[in-house]
Structure formats: C-alpha cells, structure tokens
Amino acid sequence: MTEIIRVENLxxxxxxxxxxxxxxxxxxxxxxxNSGEIFGFLGxxxxxxxxxxxxxxxxxKPTLGNAIIxxxxxxxxxxxxxxxxxxxxxxxxxxxxxxxxQNLEFFGQFYNIxxxxxxxxxxxxxxxxxxxxxxxxxxxxxxxxQRLALARTLIHEPKILFFDEPTAGLDPIAAVKVxxxxxxxxxxxxxxxxxxxxxxxxxxxxDRVGIIDEGRxxxxxxxxxxxxxxxxxxxxxxxxxxxxxxxxxxxxxxxxIKEVFPINGSIRIHLKxxxxxxxxxxxKIVKLGGKIISVEPIEHSLEDIYIKLMEDTKINQQSGxx
Amino acid sequence: xxVKNSFYIxxxxxxxxxxxxxxxxPIIILPILFSIIFPILLIxxxxxxxxxxxxxxxxxxxxxxxxxxxxxxxxKIIIYYNINFLMKPLFLFTPxxxxxxxxxxxxxxxKERKTIESxxxxxxxxxxxILGKVLTAFxxxxxxxxxxxGAFQALIFFMTYDIFGFNLIGLDxxxxLFLFTPxLSFFSVILMIINSSRAKDAKSAQNVAVIIILPVISLFFLQxxxxxxxxxxxxxxxxxxxxxxxxxxxxxxxxxxxxxxxISRIR
Numbered sequence: 187m188t189e190i191i192r193v194e195n196l197x198x199x200x201x202x203x204x205x206x207x208x209x210x211x212x213x214x215x216x217x218x219x220n221s222g223e224i225f226g227f228l229g230x231x232x233x234x235x236x237x238x239x240x241x242x243x244x245x246x247k248p249t250l251g252n253a254i255i256x257x258x259x260x261x262x263x264x265x266x267x268x269x270x271x272x273x274x275x276x277x278x279x280x281x282x283x284x285x286x287x288q289n290l291e292f293f294g295q296f297y298n299i300x301x302x303x304x305x306x307x308x309x310x311x312x313x314x315x316x317x318x319x320x321x322x323x324x325x326x327x328x329x330x331x332q333r334l335a336l337a338r339t340l341i342h343e344p345k346i347l348f349f350d351e352p353t354a355g356l357d358p359i360a361a362v363k364v365x366x367x368x369x370x371x372x373x374x375x376x377x378x379x380x381x382x383x384x385x386x387x388x389x390x391x392x393d394r395v396g397i398i399d400e401g402r403x404x405x406x407x408x409x410x411x412x413x414x415x416x417x418x419x420x421x422x423x424x425x426x427x428x429x430x431x432x433x434x435x436x437x438x439x440x441x442x443i444k445e446v447f448p449i450n451g452s453i454r455i456h457l458k459x460x461x462x463x464x465x466x467x468x469x470k471i472v473k474l475g476g477k478i479i480s481v482e483p484i485e486h487s488l489e490d491i492y493i494k495l496m497e498d499t500k501i502n503q504q505s506g507x508x
Numbered sequence: 509x510x511v512k513n514s515f516y517i518x519x520x521x522x523x524x525x526x527x528x529x530x531x532x533x534p535i536i537i538l539p540i541l542f543s544i545i546f547p548i549l550l551i552x553x554x555x556x557x558x559x560x561x562x563x564x565x566x567x568x569x570x571x572x573x574x575x576x577x578x579x580x581x582x583x584k585i586i587i588y589y590n591i592n593f594l595m596k597p598l599f600l601f602t603p604x605x606x607x608x609x610x611x612x613x614x615x616x617x618x619k620e621r622k623t624i625e626s627x628x629x630x631x632x633x634x635x636x637x638i639l640g641k642v643l644t645a646f647x648x649x650x651x652x653x654x655x656x657x658g659a660f661q662a663l664i665f666f667m668t669y670d671i672f673g674f675n676l677i678g679l680d681x682x683x684x685l686f687l688f689t690p691x692l693s694f695f696s697v698i699l700m701i702i703n704s705s706r707a708k709d710a711k712s713a714q715n716v717a718v719i720i721i722l723p724v725i726s727l728f729f730l731q732x733x734x735x736x737x738x739x740x741x742x743x744x745x746x747x748x749x750x751x752x753x754x755x756x757x758x759x760x761x762x763x764x765x766x767x768x769x770x771i772s773r774i775r
Contacts, residue, residue: 200772240771243629244767245625245628245767245768246771246772265632266631268629268631271629273626273629275625277622278622279623279625279626280623280626281524281621281623282621283526283527283528284520284523288523292516292519292520293626293630296513296516296631322527335626338626
C-alpha cells in the first residue's frame with residue numbers, strides 16, 4: 187500500500203489573547219495514512235482532532251513540522267492540496283439561502299469541472315436528491331442537508347476526503363446512510379480520514395485508528411493491534427454442553443492462563459497468546475470429557491481500548507502531580 | 509491571481525443577499541431616501557414658504573453672496589444651501605451605510621451561518637477570497653450611490669432649473685461622487701471586513717462603524733455651519749488623504765485577513 191498522507195512532527199500552538207498564555211493544541215504528532223484506507227482519528231473534545239484535520243486541509247498553518255499529502259507539502263502547496271481534497275465540516279456548511287443546485291454550482295466552479303450541470307445531476311442522482319435540485323438548502327431535513335454537504339464535498343471527485351464528525355447530530359437512519367456512503371467511497375479507492383468521537387462508527391467503518399489526547403498520539407493501528415499492545419492477556423470464551431468444576435480447576439493450573447471463570451453456561455479464559463495456547467486448552471477440555479459447542483476469542487471493542495487509554499492518561503497525570 | 513474566483517464569491521454572496529431582507533432593504537431604501545425623498549422635502553419646503561416670511565433668510569445671504577440682489581434671492585439661497593450644503597454630506601451616508609451593512613456580514617455572517625470552513629477549503633488564494641468579499645460590498649454600494657445620484661441629479665434639474673437657469677449640480681458634486689465616494693467606500697469596506705473577520709456575528713462586526721460615521725457626521729455639521737465646505741479644493745484634499753488611508757488599509761488588510769487568522773477564531 188502506498189502512503190498518501192504522511193504527518194511529520196506536526197505541532198500547533200495557539201496564544202490565548204486574554205492572558206497571553208500558550209496552548210499546545212497538537213504536540214509533535216507523527217503518523218501516516220495509506221491510499222484507499224479509511225483512517226479514524228479518535229479523541230475526546232479538545233484533544234487536537236479538529237486542529238490536526240484543519241492543518242492537513244491547509245486551513246491552519248502548523249507552528250512546527252509538516253505533512254505531505256499526495257506528495258505535496260502543506261507548507262508550500264496549499265492551493266494544490268485543497269484542489270485534490272474534499273472536506274466535510276462538522277456543521278454541514280451549506281448555504282441555506284441558496285438552492286441545492288446553486289450550492290453545488292458555487293462549490294463546483296472552482297475546480298474547472300467540464301459540464302458542471304451534468305456533474306451536478308449525476309451526483310444528485312447518486313445521492314437520491316435529484317428531485318430536490320431546486321429546493322433551498324435551508325428547507326431540507328438534517329439528513330438531506332448532510333447528504334448535500336457530502337455531494338458538495340465530492341463534486342470534484344477528490345482523491346482524499348476529510349470528514350469531521352460526519353454523523354454528528356443525525357438520527358440513526360440518516361447516520362447509517364452516511365456510513366454506507368463512506369464505505370461505498372472506499373470501494374472507489376478514495377482515502378478517507380474521519381475525525382470522530384463516535385467509537386461505534388469508527389469501529390464499523392475504519393481500517394485503522396489513531397487515538398489522540400492532549401495533542402499527543404496515544405496509539406495507532408487496527409483495533410486488534412492496539413488491543414494486543416494494551417492488554418497482556420486475551421480472552422477466550424468456550425461454550426460447553428455441560429460445565430464442570432473439574433474442567434475449570436484443571437485449566438487454572440496452566441501457567442499461561444491468568445484466570446478462568448464461568449459465565450452464562452460458558453467459560454471465559456484470560457490467557458497470554460490465543461494462537462499458541464487455544465489448541466492446548468481445547469485438547470485438555472476434550473481429554474477431561476468436556477463437549478465443546480463453540481470457541482470464540484473475545485476482542486476488546488474500540489470503546490474498551492479508548493476507555494483504557496483515557497484512564498491510563500488520567501492515572502499518569504495523577505502520579506505526575508504527586 | 510484568478511479574478512474569476514473572486515467573482516464567483518461575489519455572485520454567491522449576492523444570491524444570498526437577495527434572500528436576506530436585513531441587508532436587502534437598506535440597499536433599496538437608502539438610495540431612494542437620499543435621492544428622492546430628502547431633495548423633495550428640502551426643495552418643497554423652501555417653495556412652500558410664503559415670500560413674506562423670507563426675512564429670516566437674511567443671515568444666509570452672507571453665506572452665499574452669489575445670489576444677492578437677484579430675483580427670488582432668498583428662495584434661491586435656501587434651495588442652494590439645502591442642496592449644496594445639506595445634501596452633499598448627507599449623500600455620503602448612502603455608500604457608507606451600505607458598505608457597512610454588507611461588509612460587516614462578509615466573514616462574520618459566514619461564521620454565524622457556519623459556512624466559513626466550507627468557504628475557506630476552496631482551492632483559492634487568500635487574496636482572491638478577500639477580493640471577492642470586497643467586491644460584494646463595494647460594487648453594489650457604489651452602483652446604488654451612483655444610481656441614486658443619477659435620480660437626484662434629474663430631480664434637482666427638473667425642480668430647480670426654472671428658478672436658477674443653470675444646473676445646481678457642479679464639478680464639486682462629480683468629484684464627490686466619482687472620486688471621494690469610491691475612496692471612502694473602499695476605506696469603509698476594508699475596515700468593516702477586517703472587523704467582520706474578528707467578530708462572532710454581523711451585528712457585533714458593526715461596532716466599529718462609529719469610526720467612519722463620526723467624521724462624516726462632523727463633516728455634515730461643519731458644512732452646515734459653513735466652517736468647512738465641501739468645495740472642489742477641499743474634496744481634492746480630502747480625497748488625497750483618503751487615498752493614503754486606503755493604501756494603509758490595503759497593507760493592514762493584507763496582514764490581518766488570512767485563513768489562519770480566520771479559522772483560529774472559530775471554536
């Protein structure tokens with residue numbers, strides 16, 4: 187896979203005008219995004235997500251560092267970068283006093299699109315909005331406003347898309363539609379960078395995630411990779427036809443197993459390495475006469491990962507204060 | 509620099525203004541007020557005063573000695589005073605108020621309506637963006653003022669030619685409208701756009717209006733009291749001064765107006 191976004195020691199400092207104090211919103215972050223990937227950028231409010239996305243979209247100049255977008259520097263090639271990216275802002279950003287067509291015409295004309303009217307009709311058809319072409323944007327429902335914003339973002343067929351909280355404030359059905367569109371875009375080989383604090387959404391659509399807090403990257407990778415990195419023990423759930431105390435006590439004797447306990451007719455085992463030790467456990471259960479119905483590794487959800495990371499940060503801060 | 513990009517912004521802003529009554533109404537009402545209503549009231553009131561009550565106009569004769577001894581001397585003095593002393597500075601309010609109303613909405617309005625980020629992400633330079641916003645306020649204000657002046661001139665000619673036998677609108681008016689007014693409007697536009705870029709909404713962006721309005725109000729009273737008259741020489745001097753101020757505003761605008769500053773102020 188080729189790298190399409192490379193972030194190098196990117197930092198942004200703001201100066202609080204009231205008391206002249208400096209606020210380091212983004213602190214020397216490094217990461218990369220591959221072409222055709224959906225990358226989720228997670229973090230609590232004020233973590234530095236929006237500042238990062240604004241720097242990558244050439245809206246804000248970094249205080250230090252650089253980012254290379256499709257081979258171009260955000261310090262030198264701002265106009266060229268802006269012409270190959272699409273940016274869906276947290277607020278839909280449509281002009282409510284303009285019609286759907288006027289909105290798309292306005293944004294489209296800056297990209298030298300051949301036959302813009304045809305392009306507008308095509309994109310509205312894709313977004314099932316062609317019948318609303320002459321409606322004022324202000325008259326659309328929230329979900330349709332977001333679809334118009336997406337259509338606007340895609341009018342020039344950008345290579346890279348930046349989405350800042352794309353489903354914020356949408357009802358569940360509209361949010362599902364937006365997620366489906368994001369997945370569709372991936373199939374068309376678009377690279378998508380999503381800022382979100384909706385963990386479920388990120389888990390559903392993103393290939394990899396970066397977790398940021400207080401301006402620093404805490405972890406980067408697939409949720410599986412981050413999970414392995416965060417927790418020493420993995421969880422295996424084995425459903426048996428009949429649960430016996432003998433099996434639990436025998437399994438507890440293995441030194442690679444940290445803990446075994448029954449749960450809803452199954453047993454949950456905390457162990458160091460799933461791949462290496464699962465066959466040994468199965469063999470032992472079978473030897474002890476246990477009848478296995480299913481064996482399933484329990485993955486940590488992104489929510490578990492996120493909460494653990496944020497808790498770790500708090501603990502580190504508290505110990506630092508002491 | 510691609511000027512067509514600035515015109516796209518100008519066109520979009522005008523499509524929006526067309527639907528915004530708060531901005532559209534002053535653009536329509538002000539020129540009518542200054543070009544038709546005020547002149548009719550000022551000239552009409554002079555014509556309605558019975559000649560025997562003209563005695564009080566004697567003090568004005570010292571102000572405008574040109575008409576002394578002529579037929580309808582006091583009537584002529586009153587009309588001339590109303591048109592050339594009262595109306596001249598009043599006419600400056602049209603471009604000033606229009607530029608203020610439109611330019612204060614330029615960036616603050618985009619912030620208020622939460623469209624600023626989608627505007628700033630466009631592949632255009634800061635200069636093209638700012639020029640677009642300048643054109644949005646400058647062109648209509650100037651066109652409305654000039655259109656009002658055209659109507660005003662025709663009305664004055666129609667109402668006063670028989671009394672005076674010559675056109676009351678002279679070179680001083682043309683200099684005021686075609687030299688001084690664009691320079692004043694430009695100053696006003698840049699000042700309001702800078703303030704608009706810092707303000708949260710269009711209404712709070714109008715708080716610097718006093719910087720422009722106060723000198724014009726002073727000009728009105730100075731002219732009324734015959735202390736400082738907007739004649740050809742004074743208009744040229746003031747235009748030179750405004751020209752320099754405009755250069756300063758271009759410099760300040762270049763420093764103040766850029767994406768980084770605009771976006772940093774959005775939370």
